Amino acid sequence: MSGQMEARQSAMLASMSDVPERWLTTSARDKHGTLGAPVTRMDGALKVGGRARFAAEVPLDGLTYAAVAFSTIAKGRIAALDTTAAESAPGVVLVMDYRNAPRLKLPPVMFSAPKAGAQSSLPVMQDEQIHWNGQPVAVVLAETQEQADHAVSLLRISYEAAPAVISFGAAQQNARTPEKILREPTSVAIGDAEAALAGAAFKIDLNYRTPRHNHNAIELHAATAVWQGDRLTLHDASQMVNMTSWTIAEMFGLKEAQVHVHSPYVGGGFGGKCLWTHQILTAAAARLAGRPVRLTLSREGVFRAVGGRTTTEQRVALGAKADGTLAALIHTGVAAMTTHNNCPEQFTFPARHLYAADTIKVTQQVADMNMIANTFMRGPGESVGTFALECALDELAEALQLDPIELRRRLEPEKDPTSGKAFSARHLVEAYQRGAARFGWEKRSAKPGARREGEWLLGMGVATATYPYYRQPGGAARIRLTADGRAFVQMASHEMGMGTATVQAQHAAARLGLPLDHVVFEYGDTDLPPGTLAGGSSQTASISVAIIAATQALTEELLRLAGNESPLAGLSADEVETSDGGLRAIAEPDRFESYASILGRAKRDDISAMAEAPPPSEVQTYSMHSYGVQFCEVKVNEVTGEVRVSRFLGSFDCGRILNAKTATSQFKGGIIMGLGLALMEDALFDERSGRIMNPSLAEYHVPVHMDVPEIEVMWTGIPDPKAPLGAHGIGEIGITGVGAAVANAVYNATGRRIRELPITLDKLL
Amino acid sequence: MRFIVNGQHVEAVFDLRTSLLDLLRDHLGLSGSKKGCNQGACGACTVLVDGERINACLALAVQYQDRAINTVEGLSEPGALHPLQSAFLEHDGFQCGYCTPGQLCSAIAMAAELSRGVPSAVTVDLAAETIALSHDELRERMSGNLCRCGAYNGIVEAITETFSPQKSAQEAA
Numbered sequence A: 001m002s003g004q005m006e007a008r009q010s011a012m013l014a015s016m017s018d019v020p021e022r023w024l025t026t027s028a029r030d031k032h033g034t035l036g037a038p039v040t041r042m043d044g045a046l047k048v049g050g051r052a053r054f055a056a057e058v059p060l061d062g063l064t065y066a067a068v069a070f071s072t073i074a075k076g077r078i079a080a081l082d083t084t085a086a087e088s089a090p091g092v093v094l095v096m097d098y099r100n101a102p103r104l105k106l107p108p109v110m111f112s113a114p115k116a117g118a119q120s121s122l123p124v125m126q127d128e129q130i131h132w133n134g135q136p137v138a139v140v141l142a143e144t145q146e147q148a149d150h151a152v153s154l155l156r157i158s159y160e161a162a163p164a165v166i167s168f169g170a171a172q173q174n175a176r177t178p179e180k181i182l183r184e185p186t187s188v189a190i191g192d193a194e195a196a197l198a199g200a201a202f203k204i205d206l207n208y209r210t211p212r213h214n215h216n217a218i219e220l221h222a223a224t225a226v227w228q229g230d231r232l233t234l235h236d237a238s239q240m241v242n243m244t245s246w247t248i249a250e251m252f253g254l255k256e257a258q259v260h261v262h263s264p265y266v267g268g269g270f271g272g273k274c275l276w277t278h279q280i281l282t283a284a285a286a287r288l289a290g291r292p293v294r295l296t297l298s299r300e301g302v303f304r305a306v307g308g309r310t311t312t313e314q315r316v317a318l319g320a321k322a323d324g325t326l327a328a329l330i331h332t333g334v335a336a337m338t339t340h341n342n343c344p345e346q347f348t349f350p351a352r353h354l355y356a357a358d359t360i361k362v363t364q365q366v367a368d369m370n371m372i373a374n375t376f377m378r379g380p381g382e383s384v385g386t387f388a389l390e391c392a393l394d395e396l397a398e399a400l401q402l403d404p405i406e407l408r409r410r411l412e413p414e415k416d417p418t419s420g421k422a423f424s425a426r427h428l429v430e431a432y433q434r435g436a437a438r439f440g441w442e443k444r445s446a447k448p449g450a451r452r453e454g455e456w457l458l459g460m461g462v463a464t465a466t467y468p469y470y471r472q473p474g475g476a477a478r479i480r481l482t483a484d485g486r487a488f489v490q491m492a493s494h495e496m497g498m499g500t501a502t503v504q505a506q507h508a509a510a511r512l513g514l515p516l517d518h519v520v521f522e523y524g525d526t527d528l529p530p531g532t533l534a535g536g537s538s539q540t541a542s543i544s545v546a547i548i549a550a551t552q553a554l555t556e557e558l559l560r561l562a563g564n565e566s567p568l569a570g571l572s573a574d575e576v577e578t579s580d581g582g583l584r585a586i587a588e589p590d591r592f593e594s595y596a597s598i599l600g601r602a603k604r605d606d607i608s609a610m611a612e613a614p615p616p617s618e619v620q621t622y623s624m625h626s627y628g629v630q631f632c633e634v635k636v637n638e639v640t641g642e643v644r645v646s647r648f649l650g651s652f653d654c655g656r657i658l659n660a661k662t663a664t665s666q667f668k669g670g671i672i673m674g675l676g677l678a679l680m681e682d683a684l685f686d687e688r689s690g691r692i693m694n695p696s697l698a699e700y701h702v703p704v705h706m707d708v709p710e711i712e713v714m715w716t717g718i719p720d721p722k723a724p725l726g727a728h729g730i731g732e733i734g735i736t737g738v739g740a741a742v743a744n745a746v747y748n749a750t751g752r753r754i755r756e757l758p759i760t761l762d763k764l765l
Numbered sequence B: 001m002r003f004i005v006n007g008q009h010v011e012a013v014f015d016l017r018t019s020l021l022d023l024l025r026d027h028l029g030l031s032g033s034k035k036g037c038n039q040g041a042c043g044a045c046t047v048l049v050d051g052e053r054i055n056a057c058l059a060l061a062v063q064y065q066d067r068a069i070n071t072v073e074g075l076s077e078p079g080a081l082h083p084l085q086s087a088f089l090e091h092d093g094f095q096c097g098y099c100t101p102g103q104l105c106s107a108i109a110m111a112a113e114l115s116r117g118v119p120s121a122v123t124v125d126l127a128a129e130t131i132a133l134s135h136d137e138l139r140e141r142m143s144g145n146l147c148r149c150g151a152y153n154g155i156v157e158a159i160t161e162t163f164s165p166q167k168s169a170q171e172a173a
């Protein structure tokens, strides 16, 4: 589609809908500027030059270095903590433990208040109680990292252990049904699904299991804290700067404005760079020492003190009629959680929105364990939920002797199957068709084990990918326009490699009618207007709407400033549009004045305007989701059981794509993490000690170069008329469906169904 | 102790337990070399010593007196990028950028290893004088450099274009 056609189509769609027209148009005359183009990352040169300073790299005078001791029992109390030897070791500044740590209030846990960001509500180093194996129990500060690391080994700590719940099986005996799963009801029932299942002509009823995962961003979690009187500056690696600031302020009894969080670069987040104990301990230790403190978790420390994705056991039961349509769709199960967090791993979400069925039953439970609080990790819920659901569909397709793509076509719903809402945009069938043609799906043998190359068995698998559209409430953007025609767009949001800063500069340039190199997007600092968290693939929508609102406010300011001598005199903001570095009357295109001219006449160097984003009402009205299809070809070695992914294609339907280059990387990055989930990732939890047994990158395997084939991605690119810019965030959809696509391909290659991740070679022998 | 870092002679006084990585990052202010594990498992700390790639986190700084150490900061001046750095931008060979300095240094030394005929686990002809940069050779030899963002395809394209321009032109055709 040409840019012009697309612009016209979007304007038309918007005018028919209940979202503001300006959501889908930008500067009318400049069409969409560079939006959609493969623009190179604006922070790229700094990063390839090694000149971007991450949280552990801020130079400071008088800096002290921290090392952390972690508990070695899962529950109980510290019986004795002897710091004498550590304190007298060379270079040691102090040892902090529960006896001398500053008194802190309990951490406001996420969801307990709008800006609450703590990942656990447990007290942070305030008493001798131990709640998980790996809990920080002491912090040593020294003049160098080497001195701190040595001194921490001199601490003598003994514990009194108490009985702990560290077996998932035992925990399930007391599983509970939470009141809500995020903002959605825990259970949905349409008709009597169990009865419909019992009476169905074709049925499957299966259990699937997924293990714990760790985000393992390559940048270690780190924080650098400096106090000036009662004002704290925290250099953090953060995907939630405002929530971190508010939460730390609450704990230290400060005002939010007294806690300045700075996080311009984040070396990978994936849900893991939120507020954990290490930032709080860094701030506390800096306060106690009266000196700046840097705390970098070791890789082991990341496994001990930062939670990951939890383990799940899921049941999927499908009852089908002879034509393949569903009489019953059941998805239930349980995830391990704790009593001190609220992250139930929403694995039943895909089953609520993907397929039509006469009766539906979804519900999920949590089983409380003594472990580090689990948390959101890329595609929380959806990544492991689609593993179970999409494997089950493959199994049903086989029972029906139907092609798995044909089965999904027959299950395509007209409206959201559980909420009954209209879809804002859904082109999943088209994504299947286009992807299948591109991937050569017709070459797949319906019979497993039918294709081989020497000792390698070949197979193909497919699965649906899906992730909700979210837009976070709150957030505001400010635009400062200077007399030389440059714009500085500010919002305390986050760039962890998604391309956010580049895409929003593209957006603002298009919206203001300015060349891209005249626009800078400033982010990652709580001194800027408040942003929203980088989570739930929501930043694109959340920031876009704030920038749209700020542009409107700026237009009003500019018209006020332009006054009576301007060719625009007398016009209201709704009667003008941004264009060619200025404002133009929509009805009379000759009436134009540049920003430079408006500012010049008023003798102003700059002008700014700030506006808040309106609440996300679009999600109340519509069922809004991203979709995709994952196509996988594997080779499985018949002798060793080794699985190699030989080809992979993702065919996506996520609204308009805003930057073809960074979007491609986002999709591929998600898919690659999905290959890890499918084939290797497993944070091994020892059910005798409650301790993670492979806390290193040598033993927790993530995909490396050799594991990754050339991946292809494609997209429908059809704008969602109910979403700002017609676009959806795409950070998480890429990982969804991958586990099932790989498992289904392994089945197609070998005839072996693996229903427990990861699909390691021992399971195939 | 004296070191030659990015062509400059520098002196530093430090604890003898200090790794080369911590010397660079904490004592010399060269934070371009990254720390992803401090255990030799991720490659983020890869630097060049006399042209060979090493994991700086596993190297004691005292062992590298008077050796020529090159880090990502030494690959180029700001504004005039090394061709491999430009290719990383062009092919989006990174997202967060944290593994990138290690990938860059590692790739430069890898290209030199190929031209010297140093074999890898996937090399067929162990006696060859030089080894061609195939897709498998490249991925095998770069597998010590983890990228959790999953920028692997872009990294492979950037390295191929820089060190085997012929091959990438053929692929594009």
Ligand code: FES
Binding pocket: B034, B035, B036, B037, B038, B039, B040, B041, B042, B043, B044, B045, B046, B055, B056, B057, B058
């Ligand atoms: S930091 Fe040296 S290999 Fe990971």
Ligand code: FES
Binding pocket: A218, A267, A268, A497, B093, B094, B095, B096, B097, B098, B099, B100, B146, B147, B148, B149, B150, B151
């Ligand atoms: S770019 Fe983020 S780890 Fe490689």
